[in-house]
Amino acid sequence: MKRIFILLIIAVVGCTAYGKVDLVTLPSRDTVQLTIYNSADMTLVRESRALTVKEGANKLQFSWANTLIDPTSLEMLPKANADRIDIADLTYPPRVRNLGLWNIKSGINGRVPVEITYLTSGLSWRAFYMGTLTEDEKTMRLQGYVRVTNNSGEDYENAQTRLIVGKVHILDQIAELARRQWPYGRPEGPITLGVPAPQIEAASRVLKAADRAAGIYAKDELKEIRKEGLSEYFLYTIEGTETIETGWSKRLISFDVDEVPVVNLYKYEQERYGDSVVRFLSFANDEKHKLGDTPIPGGMLKVYRSIDEAGHLSYTGQSAFKYIPVDEEVELNLGPVADVVVEPKLMDFKTENYEFESPGRNISGWDEVRTYTIEVRNTRDIPAKIEIKRNFPTQYWDISKKGDFDRFEKEDLDTVKFTIELKAETKKRFEYTVRTYHGSREEDWKQ
Amino acid sequence: MRGKKKILTVILICLVLGVVVQARIKLVALPERAATVIRLDNPQATLIEEERVLTLQKGINKVDFSWKAVSIDADSIRLAVLDHPDKVKLLNVSYPPNEAALVWEISSDSDYAERVRISYLLMNIDRLITYKAIADKAETGIDLKSFLVLRNFSGEDFDMARVLLDYGEAFERGIQHEETKQMLFFEAARVPVTKVWTFDAAKLPWDPEQLENQNVGIPVSYRILNDKNSGLGAFALWGGKARIFQDDGHESTIFLGEDVTGLVPVGEKTELYIGDSRDIVVTQQKMKDQRINIKRNNSNNIILYDTDEEIVAKIENFKDSPAVLTVIEHIPGQWDMEKCNMDYVKKDANTLEFEIKLPARGKDGPAELVMQYHRRNIRPGVQIPDVQFYGR
Numbered sequence: 073m074k075r076i077f078i079l080l081i082i083a084v085v086g087c088t089a090y091g092k093v094d095l096v097t098l099p100s101r102d103t104v105q106l107t108i109y110n111s112a113d114m115t116l117v118r119e120s121r122a123l124t125v126k127e128g129a130n131k132l133q134f135s136w137a138n139t140l141i142d143p144t145s146l147e148m149l150p151k152a153n154a155d156r157i158d159i160a161d162l163t164y165p166p167r168v169r170n171l172g173l174w175n176i177k178s179g180i181n182g183r184v185p186v187e188i189t190y191l192t193s194g195l196s197w198r199a200f201y202m203g204t205l206t207e208d209e210k211t212m213r214l215q216g217y218v219r220v221t222n223n224s225g226e227d228y229e230n231a232q233t234r235l236i237v238g239k240v241h242i243l244d245q246i247a248e249l250a251r252r253q254w255p256y257g258r259p260e261g262p263i264t265l266g267v268p269a270p271q272i273e274a275a276s277r278v279l280k281a282a283d284r285a286a287g288i289y290a291k292d293e294l295k296e297i298r299k300e301g302l303s304e305y306f307l308y309t310i311e312g313t314e315t316i317e318t319g320w321s322k323r324l325i326s327f328d329v330d331e332v333p334v335v336n337l338y339k340y341e342q343e344r345y346g347d348s349v350v351r352f353l354s355f356a357n358d359e360k361h362k363l364g365d366t367p368i369p370g371g372m373l374k375v376y377r378s379i380d381e382a383g384h385l386s387y388t389g390q391s392a393f394k395y396i397p398v399d400e401e402v403e404l405n406l407g408p409v410a411d412v413v414v415e416p417k418l419m420d421f422k423t424e425n426y427e428f429e430s431p432g433r434n435i436s437g438w439d440e441v442r443t444y445t446i447e448v449r450n451t452r453d454i455p456a457k458i459e460i461k462r463n464f465p466t467q468y469w470d471i472s473k474k475g476d477f478d479r480f481e482k483e484d485l486d487t488v489k490f491t492i493e494l495k496a497e498t499k500k501r502f503e504y505t506v507r508t509y510h511g512s513r514e515e516d517w518k519q
Numbered sequence: 520m521r522g523k524k525k526i527l528t529v530i531l532i533c534l535v536l537g538v539v540v541q542a543r544i545k546l547v548a549l550p551e552r553a554a555t556v557i558r559l560d561n562p563q564a565t566l567i568e569e570e571r572v573l574t575l576q577k578g579i580n581k582v583d584f585s586w587k588a589v590s591i592d593a594d595s596i597r598l599a600v601l602d603h604p605d606k607v608k609l610l611n612v613s614y615p616p617n618e619a620a621l622v623w624e625i626s627s628d629s630d631y632a633e634r635v636r637i638s639y640l641l642m643n644i645d646r647l648i649t650y651k652a653i654a655d656k657a658e659t660g661i662d663l664k665s666f667l668v669l670r671n672f673s674g675e676d677f678d679m680a681r682v683l684l685d686y687g688e689a690f691e692r693g694i695q696h697e698e699t700k701q702m703l704f705f706e707a708a709r710v711p712v713t714k715v716w717t718f719d720a721a722k723l724p725w726d727p728e729q730l731e732n733q734n735v736g737i738p739v740s741y742r743i744l745n746d747k748n749s750g751l752g753a754f755a756l757w758g759g760k761a762r763i764f765q766d767d768g769h770e771s772t773i774f775l776g777e778d779v780t781g782l783v784p785v786g787e788k789t790e791l792y793i794g795d796s797r798d799i800v801v802t803q804q805k806m807k808d809q810r811i812n813i814k815r816n817n818s819n820n821i822i823l824y825d826t827d828e829e830i831v832a833k834i835e836n837f838k839d840s841p842a843v844l845t846v847i848e849h850i851p852g853q854w855d856m857e858k859c860n861m862d863y864v865k866k867d868a869n870t871l872e873f874e875i876k877l878p879a880r881g882k883d884g885p886a887e888l889v890m891q892y893h894r895r896n897i898r899p900g901v902q903i904p905d906v907q908f909y910g911r
Contacts (some may be wrong), residue, residue, distance in 0.1 A: 107773055116764075116774045144649070144701075145762070159703075166697030191774065234773075239736050239795040241776040243760060256699050258672040259645040301839065303658055303765050303775055304739050304796040367798065367837075370732070394734045397798040397837030399880050405731070429819035436819055467808055484804040515813055 105232040108195050111239040114246045115195040125178040132174040139225040140193035142246045143255035151185040193247035194224030199371035211331040221321035230313040237369045238305030299366040340414040341461040348408035356401045368396040413449040437512030443505040450494035460490045468509035468517040475502030559646045560685035568638040575627040585620030589674035590642035601634040644673040648759035660709045667704040686754035707750045713742040718801045719847040725803040736795020745783045756783040803832040832888040836877035846873040859890040
């Protein structure tokens with residue numbers, strides 16, 4: 073549905089009519105480019121049109137009823153003869169909604185290519201992923217997709233489509249700016265909204281129909297997505313052009329990488345995950361992992377596992393993940409599991425080294441000594457790496473440890489981490505004793 | 520002003536001596552508005568100046584100035600006599616009851632067609648300033664455009680008026696009631712900008728890993744100086760909304776972000792927050808927090824102590840270009856720095872600012888800021904006093 077119209081009005085001296093019948097040409101869009109953001113409901117639209125102007129004063133009327141364009145973002149620039157085309161002002165006439173009028177002083181007769189840019193709401197995109205683990209779970213095929221949705225109220229035909237990965241700072245929602253009765257509000261008084269925007273709800277209903285029909289798009293030819301960094305953002309440019317009618321969405325493949333090495337990482341931290349071991353899939357967005365060309369936008373990853381030669385799959389789980397910069401490691405939380413087990417047991421508890429305020433008076437300090445054994449079992453037929461975090465209720469503590477663990481680290485002032493690598497169907501066991509200092513005994517603690 | 524909408528009217532009443540006016544008799548002449556000036560140099564109020572020619576008779580003249588459907592500050596209305604200021608005198612001003620009007624009593628020593636200038640503060644007409652900047656690909660400079668937005672919701676139509684601001688050229692424009700006009704106000708090419716990343720430990724989470732699936736964005740700003748070296752500096756930049764775009768190298772732009780700037784006097788800087796970087800990651804942890812130098816009272820309760828604290832911040836740059844990160848740390852109360860592996864500037868008693876140069880990713884690994892300090896003379900249960908001393 074075309075909702076953006078341009079009328080060119082050759083001004084008759086004294087003519088003050090807005091949007092009347094002095095229509096001379098109706099220039100259509102020659103090209104259109106959409107730059108769609110996902111951190112905000114915002115798209116930068118850049119369209120080129122060729123106007124036919126006459127020497128002298130020209131008025132160009134631009135109207136956008138039933139769309140979600142921010143009128144304050146409208147800008148027109150001549151792309152040729154710029155020194156002879158003076159765009160004197162952009163007027164938002166009184167008592168007319170969704171209409172702007174450019175006053176143009178032209179030094180030439182004829183066609184002038186112009187570029188019109190504006191921000192609109194209603195177009196969006198999101199990333200999502202499919203991961204397919206090999207049987208031994210050492211590598212994963214990772215496929216990234218983007219899905220672009222148009223709820224803007226305007227059909228964009230043959231649009232060059234670009235997607236921005238990044239978090240922009242905006243002051244006002246574009247949809248709110250689009251619904252203002254007066255583009256810049258009015259002095260003092262509160263900014264009143266004009267009509268509510270029923271088309272958004274209507275469009276989302278239409279979208280559901282489009283969801284059902286999304287299968288048709290799955291047969292599209294694969295297009296390349298060019299990726300490049302700009303400022304703090306990444307720009308994805310989809311090869312060729314796309315036509316996305318309002319209410320519809322489109323899925324495109326962003327990348328497809330096979331054999332990404334992955335580590336099966338299991339974590340245990342009672343305070344955070346309860347008594348269950350939580351499974352993570354870990355890899356890095358770098359060259360070693362056949363990735364690392366660009367950051368990976370956040371999205372939902374559904375993980376499957378190949379279970380036989382015939383390519384049958386089993387669904388492992390899903391995880392939402394955040395934006396992954398180049399070279400950063402990622403840990404995808406696939407949820408609690410029962411096939412890797414961590415069992416801490418308190419084996420001994422005692423208190424000692426009591427101190428008193430003075431003989432015969434109250435206790436002022438003491439130590440508590442706890443000994444734990446931790447048994448870690450991998451019941452799976454593939455190796456596993458397990459991280460166990462233990463938190464202490466105070467920063468005044470000493471630890472001694474022995475047994476079968478691979479690495480020990482102090483994480484922060486009251487947290488330690490044990491790392492254990494387990495081969496398939498094996499178990500390990502280790503022990504630690506922690507002494508915590510309380511009351512006046514804290515003063516005797518030495519790091 | 521078009522005939523269909525006469526809201527401000529000036530009515531000249533010639534008083535015949537000896538006549539006692541009971542009801543107010545109006546309408547003797549209706550002088551047309553001549554040159555009109557809309558003066559927008561004060562953001563709080565808009566001053567309108569309009570010239571009219573009054574046909575005055577020798578003696579006392581009464582001029583009635585009334586308005587409806589517009590909001591005028593009645594106390595702001597002034598009348599200036601332009602042609603014969605020595606011979607034509609404004610004697611007094613009176614306000615009729617229950618009317619949006621006033622009456623000037625003017626004495627004239629002869630018959631004149633006298634030019635006068637009437638000025639008043641008119642409500643609901645103002646201007647906004649907006650900025651649009653396009654940064655180059657390297658983000659070292661911007662092409663800056665400033666737009667003036669005139670908003671007229673005053674109730675009055677101005678067919679043509681001279682619009683004056685506190686700087687820049689005056690221009691002629693007409694603007695109707697409920698009309699908004701946006702026009703290019705000034706342009707400056709290649710204005711240098713400095714890109715600034717800031718991690719403030721009081722505002723951002725310390726350990727991004729603790730946040731499930733959320734990136735901690737490091738705020739990114741462009742710093743712009745309003746001075747001659749920047750190609751600016753001729754006048755203060757008015758506050759307004761700034762939208763920043765960037766040249767994408769493909770004859771197009773992307774939108775980087777927007778912020779609102781306050782007034783930027785000449786020589787001062789403004790910082791426009793454009794968005795968040797997710798490619799710089801700061802993980803800060805407290806590695807030590809121990810009470811030392813404990814003092815007790817006779818009941819053996821702790822009454823005074825110091826602390827020994829250690830903060831470690833790991834800073835990773837995943838960008839393929841170097842960056843300078845400003846890290847702001849806060850230490851409350853009285854304190855002494857014992858060890859710190861980086862230089863800092865003390866911004867105030869409790870705020871430390873570090874400028875940390877981060878190489879591009881893959882070079883030298885993450886930077887690590889380690890600071891160990893003692894907080895002094897802490898009294899249990901007593902809040903840290905405000906160390907700022909507000910003098911008497």
